[in-house]
């Protein structure tokens with residue numbers, strides 16, 4: 232990936248941050264099961280020093296903070312200034328005092344070697360420009376024997392929350408041929424792909440598991456349309472190229488297609504992710520026993 236592409240990806244996230252800020256509460260609720268699964272997988276516990284990479288509007292940092300408590304800390308990082316601002320504001324609103332905020336990309340973590348017990352990243356590794364370099368950097372800042380854990384989307388076919396809108400929009404504005412290694416939500420959907428890169432970066436004991444959950448929120452079909460089309464840079468750009476009648480036709484088709492996922496209490500979509508975890512090898516193998 233070139234430096235130009237990397238800055239394009241970052242610029243897109245910077246623009247998206249206003250919408251991630253707007254929908255912060257909803258994002259927190261919809262993906263709460265993911266923070267819990269990641270915390271369980273990384274064995275996060277009281278007193279630990281945890282690094283969150285690509286923390287977006289605040290997760291999983293905001294959920295981890297009360298778990299590690301005052302004897303521990305969370306270090307939130309994200310390269311987009313708007314995301315850092317949104318996450319910091321939410322921590323202040325919730326009166327959470329044990330999160331440190333840093334604006335930085337994964338490839339340049341401003342921390343000494345071995346600073347953290349654990350490093351996690353929820354739904355962000357897909358956007359790292361040089362994935363192996365990013366994973367190496369995360370391993371560098373974790374203590375020997377420490378854990379690194381990533382949560383990424385599984386296939387489109389098991390995630391209709393995304394695929395329904397994408398498929399309909401693609402009929403109106405055909406997508407460019409897919410480069411499966413380019414930064415995108417489903418870059419690591421193929422089982423084993425991220426696990427292999429984590430091994431290549433130097434992690435040991437790498438494991439992967441699929442995690443199925445439900446994306447639930449008390450919203451209407453109209454609110455779903457607003458949420459999906461605002462949060463995604465690709466959707467915003469594609470819709471901007473269409474005339475109002477075309478947008479209205481897409482909106483109508485999407486709302487009809489997703490109707491079965493909406494019940495009296497709101498939205499319920501099935502979803503699936505992959506959780507990939509590894510360890511930084513202990514310098515002295517005896518030390519990790």
Ligand SMILES: C[S@@+](CC[C@H](N)C(=O)[O-])C[C@H]1O[C@@H](n2cnc3c(N)ncnc32)[C@H](O)[C@@H]1O
Nearest residue numbers: 244285286287290311336337353354355358359
């Ligand atoms: C899909 S969002 C996930 C945000 C949050 N972790 C969550 O689960 O709600 C992806 C995040 O990755 C961040 N990101 C993009 N490029 C990155 C990089 N090079 N290093 C670290 N994070 C990056 C974006 O700014 C964005 O906040």
